[in-house]
Amino acid sequence: MSDKSSSKASAFDRRAFMVGAAGSALVPITARAAAGDTSASVAQDPALPVEVTLHVNGKDKRLSIDPRTTVLDALREHLKLTGSKKGCDHGQCGACTVLIDDRRVVSCLTLALAAEGQEITTIEGLATDDRLHPMQQAFIDNDAFQCGYCTPGQIMSAVACVKEGHANSEADIREYMSGNICRCAAYPNIVAAVKQAAPEIMKG
Amino acid sequence: MRPFSYQRATDPDMAVQALSAAAAANNPLTQAAAQPLAGGTTLIDLMKLDVMRPAAIVDINPLAHGWSVIEPNGDNLRLGALAKMSDVAAHDGIQRNYPVIANSLKLAASAQLRNMATLGGNVMQRTRCSYFRDVSYENCNKRHPGSGCAAMDGVNRMHAVLGISDQCIATYPGDFAQALIALDATVEITGKAGTRSMPFAQLHKAPGSTPDIETTLQPGELISAFAVSGRWPRSVYLKARDRQSYEFALSSAAVALDVQDGTIKDARVALGGVATVPWRAREAEALLKGQKFDEALAQRAADAAFADARGRRHNSFKIALGKRVVARALQQAVTMEI
Numbered sequence: 001m002s003d004k005s006s007s008k009a010s011a012f013d014r015r016a017f018m019v020g021a022a023g024s025a026l027v028p029i030t031a032r033a034a035a036g037d038t039s040a041s042v043a044q045d046p047a048l049p050v051e052v053t054l055h056v057n058g059k060d061k062r063l064s065i066d067p068r069t070t071v072l073d074a075l076r077e078h079l080k081l082t083g084s085k086k087g088c089d090h091g092q093c094g095a096c097t098v099l100i101d102d103r104r105v106v107s108c109l110t111l112a113l114a115a116e117g118q119e120i121t122t123i124e125g126l127a128t129d130d131r132l133h134p135m136q137q138a139f140i141d142n143d144a145f146q147c148g149y150c151t152p153g154q155i156m157s158a159v160a161c162v163k164e165g166h167a168n169s170e171a172d173i174r175e176y177m178s179g180n181i182c183r184c185a186a187y188p189n190i191v192a193a194v195k196q197a198a199p200e201i202m203k204g
Numbered sequence: 205m206r207p208f209s210y211q212r213a214t215d216p217d218m219a220v221q222a223l224s225a226a227a228a229a230n231n232p233l234t235q236a237a238a239q240p241l242a243g244g245t246t247l248i249d250l251m252k253l254d255v256m257r258p259a260a261i262v263d264i265n266p267l268a269h270g271w272s273v274i275e276p277n278g279d280n281l282r283l284g285a286l287a288k289m290s291d292v293a294a295h296d297g298i299q300r301n302y303p304v305i306a307n308s309l310k311l312a313a314s315a316q317l318r319n320m321a322t323l324g325g326n327v328m329q330r331t332r333c334s335y336f337r338d339v340s341y342e343n344c345n346k347r348h349p350g351s352g353c354a355a356m357d358g359v360n361r362m363h364a365v366l367g368i369s370d371q372c373i374a375t376y377p378g379d380f381a382q383a384l385i386a387l388d389a390t391v392e393i394t395g396k397a398g399t400r401s402m403p404f405a406q407l408h409k410a411p412g413s414t415p416d417i418e419t420t421l422q423p424g425e426l427i428s429a430f431a432v433s434g435r436w437p438r439s440v441y442l443k444a445r446d447r448q449s450y451e452f453a454l455s456s457a458a459v460a461l462d463v464q465d466g467t468i469k470d471a472r473v474a475l476g477g478v479a480t481v482p483w484r485a486r487e488a489e490a491l492l493k494g495q496k497f498d499e500a501l502a503q504r505a506a507d508a509a510f511a512d513a514r515g516r517r518h519n520s521f522k523i524a525l526g527k528r529v530v531a532r533a534l535q536q537a538v539t540m541e542i
Binding site: 110 | 315319
């Protein structure tokens with residue numbers, strides 16, 4: 001493969017790379033996949049949809065998606081879980097924050113393919129039965145939002161912030177919640193909500 | 205975003221093979237047809253902006269089981285390239301013996317991004333120059349060699365004053381790299397011929413006449429680990445920025461000192477936010493070594509660190525700010541309790 005593609009005049013020749021890649025380097029992976037290694041799913045032809053299974057809020061979801069699909073778009077456009085919001089779509093605003101394997105991440109910069117095999121928790125997965133999660137309740141109790149667009153991301157981030165042990169002071173909360181922007185500037189009430197919910201969450 | 209093929213590399217050889225096959229020796233790695241995916245916080249962002257256009261993504265996250273160690277053992281530190289920024293920042297041994305590393309990571313980005321981003325990816329983070337990130341600007345020598353630099357006479361408040369050339373003044377945006385270069389870290393690189401190590405200071409290339417070539421990595425090579433010799437409990441990372449949190453540095457300083465009986469035996473000073481590459485201020489270090497600390501000495505060292513700095517229309521304030529950051533970081537390092 002290296003001979004074949006490096007002999008081309010330009011590294012920008014996408015077609016040459018595809019042909020070369022399909023010819024050899026990917027063979028070991030497909031062989032593994034055939035042998036039952038489910039962790040080795042690949043998208044060889046970018047023009048074709050790829051099958052992926054996402055674990056979302058405790059359930060397996062089988063999707064057929066463009067390899068470019070982010071976790072955020074998979075949630076919103078394919079699974080109709082529209083709680084996670086698209087703000088900047090560049091990892092700057094935090095509106096799309098979800099938990100992946102219990103760690104808060106921005107779902108707009110996470111490829112759905114790369115999240116295969118991991119547990120994704122969204123705002124829709126927080127409440128149990130008819131009872132709100134303590135952080136959801138605290139946001140209501142403290143009027144911690146105005147327009148509400150950033151709120152699902154704020155709440156997911158806040159849950160993780162508490163569990164990380166970064167909600168021990170107001171200064172800590174402000175520092176560790178800085179990745180969630182609120183353009184209505186509900187920050188004082190958001191800090192109050194996180195403070196209220198923290199002991200209950202830590203109690204379990 | 206343009207279409208790409210996607211594969212997972214389940215062992216280093218597979219990653220190196222897939223990446224090197226797509227790389228051509230005469231092109232910068234940042235424009236190679238295949239790009240490694242780790243945390244994705246730079247790559248996916250720049251792909252959405254159409255600044256990076258890989259035809260293939262090689263997901264190296266499956267290598268994390270071997271490449272994410274955090275080992276401050278004895279007098280040596282080893283950090284895997286796929287360790288997450290947040291995990292390293294929160295590690296007791298790092299906080300105790302390498303506070304400059306812990307704080308450089310803690311003060312970078314947001315909690316979410318630190319959970320995603322890896323150490324290797326972080327040092328490879330690309331500039332935040334707005335003319336680089338917006339493809340509607342035609343003049344960018346990083347994106348299109350020879351096209352010129354829109355930042356030279358544009359809005360260049362955030363741009364570099366050290367390590368610049370007449371081709372590029374884009375600032376190196378990271379924080380962690382300043383800690384590494386200050387501590388004389390080595391970087392371990394895995395490629396076709398196995399692994400090699402070199403001083404971290406040799407990884408990044410100042411723009412010169414080829415701003416599109418940002419590192420000395422060869423086709424197919426991946427950073428696999430970083431290593432530091434010795435412990436540096438008396439070390440700080442001070443970062444001045446437009447906001448209190450979640451912002452790139454206007455000016456930052458990584459400082460590590462070895463002070464015995466009031467005398468500075470060894471001093472390390474590195475600068476961020478003001479240079480085109482992670483910047484070691486050796487002139488400042490030379491002034492500090494063997495001396496007793498006082499404010500006048502800190503000021504002389506700060507002046508020396510910026511002796512070669514050259515500002516442009518909007519960024520000259522960084523020279524005065526940078527000196528104060530260095531002086532204050534030195535003060536903090538001298539007075540910290542260890």
